[in-house]
Amino acid sequence: MRKAETVTFGGSGLDRAAWLRGKAEDLSAHMTDGSACILPIWRGKPLFASHAAAWVARGHPVLETAAETPVFLGLDEGQARFAADISAWEPETGDTPPAGVFFDPTEQRHPALPDDYRFAELRGVMADLTPRDAELVATAKAILGWHRSHRFCSACGQPSAVADGGWQRRCATCGTFHFPRTDPVVIMLITRGNKTLLGRSPGWPEGMYSCLAGFVEPGESLEAAVRREVAEETGVRVGPVRYLASQPWPYPSSLMIGCTGEAVTDEITVDPHEIEDAIWVSREDVALALSGEHPTIRRPRNGAIAGFLLANWVADRLD
Incomplete structure (x- = not known):
C-alpha cells in the first residue's frame, strides 16, 4: 500500500x-x-x-x-x-x-x-x-507503560531494574533479562462487493462502528487470525486475505496490522461475548460517515487506522 x-x-x-x-x-x-x-x-x-x-x-x-x-x-x-x-x-x-x-x-x-x-x-x-x-x-507512552506493569521479574518475582537506556529490565536476583513487548493485533477491512463489514464493542459512543479487530494468537499467521476473528465475532467466512498497512497503537502497547479480506458469506451471527453489533455498510454510506453526514454512523476517530483503511477503500487507493 x-x-x-x-x-x-x-x-x-x-x-x-x-x-x-x-x-x-x-x-x-x-x-x-x-x-x-x-x-x-x-x-x-x-x-x-x-x-x-x-x-x-x-x-x-x-x-x-x-x-x-x-x-x-x-x-x-x-x-x-x-x-x-x-x-x-x-x-x-x-x-x-x-x-x-x-x-x-x-x-x-x-x-x-x-x-x-x-x-x-x-x-x-x-x-x-x-x-x-x-x-x-x-x-514514550508504550515503553513507560511497559515499565509500570513489569516492575517485577516474571521468573522469580523479585523487583527488576531499568537497564539499557530503558529498553530492558534486569533482575539482580536471578539474572533474567526482560524486554518490551508489543502485542500484534489484526484489524481488517472485510469487503463483499460494494459493502464492508463493521462492528461495535459495548461501551462505545452511540453510533460508533469500526473495522473488526482482534489479537493474534500464538502459533497463528496473520491471515489465519483475520479469518478466525471475523468468524468468531460475526460468523462471516473470509477467503483471500492480504496485508495493507500497520500502525503502532500505544493503548497500551499494540501493533495494529491492517489487512483486507474478501468475505465469502453474507449472513451475520453476532457473538455477544465478542462484540455488541455488526453490520454491512455500502461504500456510499461509508463515504457519508467519513464526511460526518451519515444519520446513524459516527465519523471514524481521527488518527486511527480503521478510518485510514476505510478512507482509502472509499477512494479506491488500497493498492
Whole structure:
C-alpha cells in the first residue's frame, strides 16, 4: 500500500540510535550537556503544549517525582530525546480522571509549568501531532507503560531494574533479562462487493462502528487470525486475505496490522461475548460517515487506522 506509513504513529524516520542504549556514559553525557529534551508522562498522559508534545530540560521541577531513570527514545536531528514517568505527582486541583471510560476528557496542569501546558489523553490529540511528535509520544507512552506493569521479574518475582537506556529490565536476583513487548493485533477491512463489514464493542459512543479487530494468537499467521476473528465475532467466512498497512497503537502497547479480506458469506451471527453489533455498510454510506453526514454512523476517530483503511477503500487507493 503506497500510503501505508502516512497513518498516525506510522513512522517518521526517527533515529532510534539503538547503539547508544547500552552506553550509560554516552547517554549521561547527552543528558548533562544541556541539549537533551525529556517528555514527562503522568499516568499514561503525555505532556502537551497546544497540539505539540511538550519537552522539558533535565532538572526541571516537573521531573522531581520521576519514578526511574528516563527512557532514551532516540536522536531527533541529533538531539537526544527521553521520556520520564511522573505518575507519583498528585495534582492539587483539576478534574479527576474517570474510571473505566472509553475516553478521558480531563486535563491536568502542573504548577511548575506554563498555563498552556497540560497532561492530556493522547487519543484526543494524536491526529494533530506532527509525524515526528507522534512517533516519539507513541514510543514514550508504550515503553513507560511497559515499565509500570513489569516492575517485577516474571521468573522469580523479585523487583527488576531499568537497564539499557530503558529498553530492558534486569533482575539482580536471578539474572533474567526482560524486554518490551508489543502485542500484534489484526484489524481488517472485510469487503463483499460494494459493502464492508463493521462492528461495535459495548461501551462505545452511540453510533460508533469500526473495522473488526482482534489479537493474534500464538502459533497463528496473520491471515489465519483475520479469518478466525471475523468468524468468531460475526460468523462471516473470509477467503483471500492480504496485508495493507500497520500502525503502532500505544493503548497500551499494540501493533495494529491492517489487512483486507474478501468475505465469502453474507449472513451475520453476532457473538455477544465478542462484540455488541455488526453490520454491512455500502461504500456510499461509508463515504457519508467519513464526511460526518451519515444519520446513524459516527465519523471514524481521527488518527486511527480503521478510518485510514476505510478512507482509502472509499477512494479506491488500497493498492
